[in-house]
Amino acid sequence: MKKFFELVELRTKVASMIPFFIGTVYAVFRFHEFQLYSFGLMFLSLLSFDMATTAINNYFDYHKAVKKKGYGYEVHNAIVKYNMKPSRVLALIIGLLLLAIGAGIMLVIQSGLLVLLLGGLSFAVGILYSFGPIPISRMPLGEIFSGLFMGFVIIFVSTFIHASDGLASLTLLNGVVSLQIQLMEVLLVFFISIPAILCIANIMLANNICDVEDDVENKRYTLPHYIGKSNALLLFRFMYYASYLDLIVLYFLGVNPFILLLVLCTVIPVHNNIGRFAAHPTKQHTFGLAVKNFVLSNVARIAALGIAVLMTI
Template identity: 50%
Template sequence: MNIKSFLNLVEIRTKVASVIPFLLGTFYALYRFDTFNVKNAIIMFSSMIIFDMTTTAINNYMDYAKAIKKEGYGYETHNAIVSHNLNPKIVRVTIFTMLIIAAALGLLLVKNTNIIVLLIGAISFVIGITYSFGPIPISRTPFGEIFSGLTMGFIITFLTIYIHVFDTGILNISFNDLSNINISFNIIELANIFLISLSPIMGISNIMLANNICDIDEDIVNKRYTLPIYIGKENALKLFKWLYYIGFISIVIGVITKSLPIISLVTLLVLKFVQGNIDKFNKLQTKKDTFILAVKNCVITNLVYALTILGGVIIQLLFNN
């Protein structure tokens, strides 16, 4: 396996879906809490990217291993194991190696913070692995969009914020003994974090939804009963549209509640671009031609969104000085 085939196996081009929630969480920690832990940020970013690559490699491996129809639908080109003629044994070793590295970095992050990171990180690992692996992988059920959106859009954003503010009382668990567990949390701040995470949650969910809409025919043959198969293509396309709208509405609410800087309203300017891509996707749904539109919508919307929060940080610094 060379570098090119490895990067295709882990679909490195899609890792931006993890990077953007990380940037969002980092900028929000600076804006809301005026704090930044460099060491924790580096460890978190490394573990996150490696684990994201691991889950993608698992997904490609399981698609390869479980495929019933192995011709047509672009199978010969869009699965890296097939297109690069990769040895399945080497792919498995690569997956386990990345998983061990990501877990080790995660444990190091726990050492620097507290048990909350361990618990949420463990949940993320379980979801990430069972998303593509096991008797009934999540990606082959109607729940793929929900789990991918919440895991990458909310959990990454939350953890990125939490590693900077873990000692401020946002969320804590303490054990006096095995029968006495104390949980304390700041419901306002947790609600704010969920609210500001809605835009990436919706954007990432729509990447999975667009993928499943494009693959309806192939998924039926390969017995992957995804959400579009359950609700039908027409309803899936309506959902695709409204998930974006919910993301934009959440930003407006965030500004109104002062969770976000007023400059975040600049993100609404992207709506015209997003609407154009929604219209194009409604006309044609294929992996080759229009799936990329969902990725572009997520990246551009949430990158602009994250940068507006950074703009809020800069404005704070200028006015404080």
């Protein structure tokens, strides 16, 4: 189990689970709806697929590595660290994908075609992140794709499976596809998602900043390679502070001011962690601070929405 948890990097699954819970609590807060069966199916599909994509990423990094010495290859990649058989890793990946697809199909039957569209698109991006002639992870697009799909799409779908027509609907009747969107409600979900979008993008950016030299040797040309390490660190700072500007938007959209005060309490530890990472960005010692910042600011959002639910009751 220890080898499995390191292969799928279980500790990083907060990047998908926290947006999932944000969307769930928001659905209860905004629409007063909670569908336990749909909740369980999405949880199983999302967690299985997230673990599968991480394992795929490690599998292809193992095969494509040019530099075979250093922290990134010898310690961070569990396949090398535990001398795993690639065939067994591949079998595990296939098993996780089948579990994710099975639960996803059941969720589509339960919640409708829009879940099929967004889920299928998310599956494609997740696979193409590590697979193909030019994977997303080897281009300067990882931050955009990870932020939008893990930060916004997960929150949207995890809200939609409870709220359904309160957000949008996609129907197929007599060969005609009809998409209806409750524009203001979708925009509100997007504004709720902004901190998750930016913080998840920053996890990717922090990872690429730490690995920029090794990545070039392994022919991975990520965003820090193109804009430079110093500019990447400035962007890293900016995205955290921009996530707090979202509070102003939420205030004008009628979110309870008490919620804003609760989330603002995370500014100081987040600011301190930004400084520590910028001073010494390494995968081994400070990369975890980006994950910690994501957890701090977004768990505060979950707590705030939970309090709002109790207040409405």
